[in-house]
Amino acid sequence: MSVTAYLEVAEGDTLGALRSFLGRLLAEDIVDALLVPQKLPTGDNVVPTLIKNPASLAGVDPFAPVMPVIAARAVSNVTATEHGERLAAVLRSCELRAVIELVKLQQASLDNVILIGVDCLGTYEVTDYANLIEAGVDPTAEALAGAAEGQLTAHEGYQFRAACRMCEKPVPGGPDVYRPDITIGFLGLNPSQQILIEADDNLAEKLGLEAAEGPSAGSGQAPARRKEVIERLIAERTAERDRVFAAFREQVAGMDGLLAKFSTCIRCYNCMGACPICYCKECIFRTPTFDHASPQYFRWAERKGSIRLPTDTLLFHLTRLNHMATSCVGCGMCESACPSELPVALIFRAVGQEAQAIFDYYPGRSLEEEVPVATFREDELTELGERQG
Amino acid sequence: MDDFEPRIIGFFCNWCTYAGADLAGTSRIQYPPNIRVIRLMCSGALDPVYVIKALLEGADGILIGGCHPGDCHYQSGNYKARRRVAILQSILKQMGFESERVWLRWISASEGRYFADTVTEMVAKLKELGPNPLKGVGAV
Numbered sequence: 001m002s003v004t005a006y007l008e009v010a011e012g013d014t015l016g017a018l019r020s021f022l023g024r025l026l027a028e029d030i031v032d033a034l035l036v037p038q039k040l041p042t043g044d045n046v047v048p049t050l051i052k053n054p055a056s057l058a059g060v061d062p063f064a065p066v067m068p069v070i071a072a073r074a075v076s077n078v079t080a081t082e083h084g085e086r087l088a089a090v091l092r093s094c095e096l097r098a099v100i101e102l103v104k105l106q107q108a109s110l111d112n113v114i115l116i117g118v119d120c121l122g123t124y125e126v127t128d129y130a131n132l133i134e135a136g137v138d139p140t141a142e143a144l145a146g147a148a149e150g151q152l153t154a155h156e157g158y159q160f161r162a163a164c165r166m167c168e169k170p171v172p173g174g175p176d177v178y179r180p181d182i183t184i185g186f187l188g189l190n191p192s193q194q195i196l197i198e199a200d201d202n203l204a205e206k207l208g209l210e211a212a213e214g215p216s217a218g219s220g221q222a223p224a225r226r227k228e229v230i231e232r233l234i235a236e237r238t239a240e241r242d243r244v245f246a247a248f249r250e251q252v253a254g255m256d257g258l259l260a261k262f263s264t265c266i267r268c269y270n271c272m273g274a275c276p277i278c279y280c281k282e283c284i285f286r287t288p289t290f291d292h293a294s295p296q297y298f299r300w301a302e303r304k305g306s307i308r309l310p311t312d313t314l315l316f317h318l319t320r321l322n323h324m325a326t327s328c329v330g331c332g333m334c335e336s337a338c339p340s341e342l343p344v345a346l347i348f349r350a351v352g353q354e355a356q357a358i359f360d361y362y363p364g365r366s367l368e369e370e371v372p373v374a375t376f377r378e379d380e381l382t383e384l385g386e387r388q389g
Numbered sequence: 390m391d392d393f394e395p396r397i398i399g400f401f402c403n404w405c406t407y408a409g410a411d412l413a414g415t416s417r418i419q420y421p422p423n424i425r426v427i428r429l430m431c432s433g434a435l436d437p438v439y440v441i442k443a444l445l446e447g448a449d450g451i452l453i454g455g456c457h458p459g460d461c462h463y464q465s466g467n468y469k470a471r472r473r474v475a476i477l478q479s480i481l482k483q484m485g486f487e488s489e490r491v492w493l494r495w496i497s498a499s500e501g502r503y504f505a506d507t508v509t510e511m512v513a514k515l516k517e518l519g520p521n522p523l524k525g526v527g528a529v
Contacts, residue, residue: 249483255522258485259529284438300527304447307527314529315438315445321480322437322473355479359472372476376468378458381475385455385467385495387507 003204003211004223005197012192014144018184019057021197021207025088026054030206031114035074036090037062044130048074062090062118063186065143065160066129070333072098072276076108086112090184092120093169093177094331097364098276100178101327104371107279114203115180117172119187121146122164124154125336132158147186150229163332163345166241168234169364173198175234176362187233188226196226245350248343259314261347264340267313271334271344277324285316317344321351326372327363328352395449395515397508399426400435404462405497406454412501420505421512424452431455432493433466437477440491444481447524450490450515452507457495467495487518 009017025031038049039059046064048071051057072095078087091099096117102108121143124132132139137155146153154160171187173179181203185196199209251257269285272278284290290312300307325348332345356362358381359372401407407428413420429435432455440451453474455467471493478488492511496504523529 252483252485254485255526256485259526261484263528284436300446304525304527308529312442312445312529315442318441318445318480318484319436319438321484322441322477325480326476351480351483354483355476358475358479372472373469376465376472378468381471382458384471384475385458385493387494387510 002198002200003209005199005204005209006189006194006212007197009191009193009195014186014191014195015061015063015140018062018195019060021184022060022088022090023054023057024207025114026051028206030203031086031088033085033087034090035071035078035087036060037064037071039064044133045126046129050074050078061140062092062184063143064129064140065121065123066126066139067092067095067123067161067331067333068126070098070274070276070331071095072102072108072331075099075113076102076276076279079109079111079113080107086114088114088116088182090116090118091172091180092118092123093172093174094120094163094167094329094364095276096172096178096180097169097329098331100364100367101277101329101371102279103367104374105277105279105327110367114182115178116182116184117177117180118184119147119172120164120167120170121150121187122154122160122167122170124158125161128158144186144191147189147191148229150187150233161332161345162244162335162343163330163349166237166244166346166349167330168237168241169330170233170237171230174230176365178364178366185226188229241349244346245353248346248350252347262314262317262342265313265317265342266340267310267316268339269316270337270339272320274333274337275320275324276329276331276333277327278320280323284319290315321348323373324348325352325355326359326361328356329363393516393520395423395512395520396447397424397450397452397511397515398443398448399424399452399454400432400439401426401428401454402432402456402462402467403428403430405456405460406432406494406504408498409454409496409500409504412498413505414501416501418501418505420508423512424508431461431463431466432470433461433463433468433473435470435473437473440477444486444490444521445523445529447521448490449518449521449524450492450511452511453491453493454496454504455493457497460497489518490515490521 034051037046039046046066075089169177172183183198330349335345361372461467474493482488
């Protein structure tokens with residue numbers, strides 16, 4: 001069972017209230033370290049940081065609408081091997097879902113780890129965020145201001161990342177999203193007065209959280225209001241997702257569409273480097289496998305008339321899709337990292353969705369459901385492999 | 390395209406399909422010479438990268454052969470191969486490629502006749518489908 005409590009915010013300082021709540025996890029010796037997004041001293045970026053000293057929480061800002069790297073990778077880095085520390089990791093929904101996938105792929109461990117999920121309204125590209133800061137905007141305050149209505153309103157002249165605009169899983173513990181040990185919510189609330197904390201019984205007791213029917217100030221309708229706002233946000237995002245998926249499927253019908261999709265790819269592998277699921281230490285594309293003997297290139301050119309160099313661009317994308325599509329959480333870091341601005345978040349998510357559907361698999365939903373490529377059932381796909389007709 | 394002869398790349402497991410193909414040969418069963426075979430220890434050892442590479446290089450069809458369900462020499466490799474082929478076909482289809490060029494068949498070491506029939510059937514189907522459109526495309 002879990003406890004739903006409301007954290008009172010004094011003088012509109014939402015981040016202050018959140019920092020002191022997170023500080024209690026350290027101060028009351030519930031964990032030894034926090035992994036949480038924190039503003040860099042320059043102020044123009046918010047990055048995952050590992051904090052051991054409660055005095056180092058001053059720049060903590062999990063609500064900042066920016067995700068320069070996906071913290072799931074950081075969770076993997078700090079937990080993959082024995083560490084002997086108790087950790088709490090503060091993650092947005094896509095990061096949380098990627099962590100669940102990495103745990104199942106044995107690239108991260110949840111031993112002595114408390115997962116804390118935060119609501120997310122969407123994130124800017126890291127350069128857009130820096131420009132907004134430069135222009136004197138407070139993107140966190142803007143995000144929190146939209147919380148009550150769950151409105152995805154980017155600053156004028158800007159937009160959130162494409163992956164965020166079609167993200168129908170913005171809430172930890174929401175539909176088909178893993179339920180973390182603690183959820184910090186602001187959707188449907190007035191975060192200048194309260195934020196929501198949901199925690200399992202055990203943690204709630206340690207943290208002295210008391211169950212509440214609704215917020216003490218404002219209306220007593222908070223739980224119903226939150227539910228309504230989240231449902232509307234999910235419906236809007238789902239509609240956007242379906243719209244762009246349909247447009248993609250129309251474009252890619254046939255071989256010309258396939259070739260056109262990756263025509264401007266420069267094969268830099270940035271999409272692979274940014275992807276939380278592409279964890280292989282020895283990826284075949286980072287080996288000399290595709291550095292062919294010189295005469296081979298001439299033979300290919302002879303046979304086909306001409307060949308594109310470097311070779312194997314489409315091979316890279318199609319192979320990577322086969323390796324990661326069933327675990328793709330749709331974080332869109334691939335697209336943010338792409339110098340050619342290819343819509344790879346859309347491509348990989350759309351394709352992944354159908355591949356996942358074969359196995360009724362939802363990446364990041366549950367620790368119990370094995371990743372599709374690591375398991376099988378004898379009684380599935382029985383027509384495949386048999387003589388047809 | 391009357392003179393079109395499809396080129397098929399076979400990926401056969403060592404224990405069943407490869408031995409089945411061998412039996413077809415030693416039994417002198419006739420089948421079309423359109424297939425080039427690569428032997429693997431197990432159909433479950435086949436990474437999709439090799440199938441995709443062959444298709445992008447212009448292979449007209451891919452025949453992946455493994456032991457019948459329940460008969461895998463390594464217990465479950467063929468079940469894992471089946472999942473991988475399902476994922477591969479889904480991805481190829483969605484990316485605008487003809488997924489029906491990729492076949493998976495369970496052929497045992499005693500099924501020389503079935504192996505020959507499968508190749509014959511596949512050649513006929515690929516002739517209907519026509520050449521792989523990527524055959525002459527260098528910009529991949």
